[in-house]
Amino acid sequence: LRVLINKAFSRARIEQLRNRAEVLAEDLVDRMRAKLKPDIIEDFALPLPLTMISELLGLPEEARTRFRRWTNVFLGARSEFRMALSLPSIFALMRYLRRLVATRRHTPKDDLISALIAVEEGGDRLSQNELIAMLVLLIIAGHETTVNLIGSGMLALMENQREKERLLGDFSLLGSAVEELLRFTAPVETATERYAAQDIDMHATRIRRGDVIFPVLASANRDAQKFAEPDRLDIGRKPNPHLAFGDGVHYCVGSHLAKMEAEIAFGCLLRRLPKLSLACPARELRWRAAPVVRGLKSLPVIP
Ligand code: HEM
Secondary structure (H helix, E strand, O other), X not given: OHHHHHXXXXXXXXXXXXXXHHHHHHHHHHHHHOOOOOEHHXXXXXXXXXXXXXXXXXXXXXXXXXXXXXXXXXXXXXXHHHHHHHHHHHHHHHHXXXXXXXXXXXXXXXXXXXXXXXXXXXXXXXXXXXXXXXXXXXXHHHHOOHHHHHHHHHHHHHHOHHHHHHHHHOXXXXXXXXXXXXXXXXXXXXXXXXEOOOOEEEOOEEEOOOOEEOOEXXXXXXXOOOOOOOOOOOOOOXXXXXXXXXXXXXXXXXXXXXXXHHHXXXXXXXHXXXXXXXXXXXXXXXXXXXXXXXXXXXXXXXX
């Protein structure tokens, strides 16, 4: 399944979308400046990746806010009970996608949904259920993660004025700043579940073969044996072997897309709004209650 989508998210393909992301980011900042009470999350960090993944896949514009509502409910489920309550949202998303796939089957377009349908029709590599599951995964992973990186990243920069000034003075640091903000803010806090293949003894704890494990990437990224002064934000940190995108066979498919969007987002926000500051004390900011992703609910600012 990964092989089918890897090409669409390769570095070369993603670079072709850079211009589009830049135009979008500039437009979002224009609108933000015209608002009385701008919010980085709602006005910028969310619409940028949501529009990008939607255009890549070919999702109609009028449905995007509904997608966000559905995926937000699903990701916010912190207990089995809440998970059960969130099922209607995920079913609504799947129903919508089934209808969309039927339409595209009839009239294909130049988008990833049509390309995946062609694969499904072309043989036994992708079933209809796998196709829908793949689309749900790409929609969720495509925006529910990058929104956190942009939001928490901007907060980290506003709270670390020296690093913000350093970046403002030298935009060639954008690449390493994005890597550092990935490490520092942990937009995806834990990996998905793994099962121990054998007994493991770790820090006086025995994990038994078959036990379920949720590796906490946020913790690995603050490991003092790997990173000097791990709790310090250093936008020039090198090397920076963080695990924000996971590791091994499940390494994030969308890492190039996420990094490209984040570079443009931080670059555009800092260049256009260099004096950006928090509109409320940091302790009043509310964080999402979702178990896997880590990010702000809102980030009110004064431009
Ligand atoms: C800041 C943004 C992002 C972060 C921090 C992030 C993080 C991660 C992590 C940690 C994993 C591995 C999970 C595990 O091993 O259990 C993963 C997998 C994945 N990511 Fe991302 N991601 C981001 C953006 C994206 C985007 C934009 C896409 C869009 C296509 C995407 C698509 C995927 C997919 C499809 C997988 C599953 C890969 C597999 O299981 O083989 N991600 N991501």
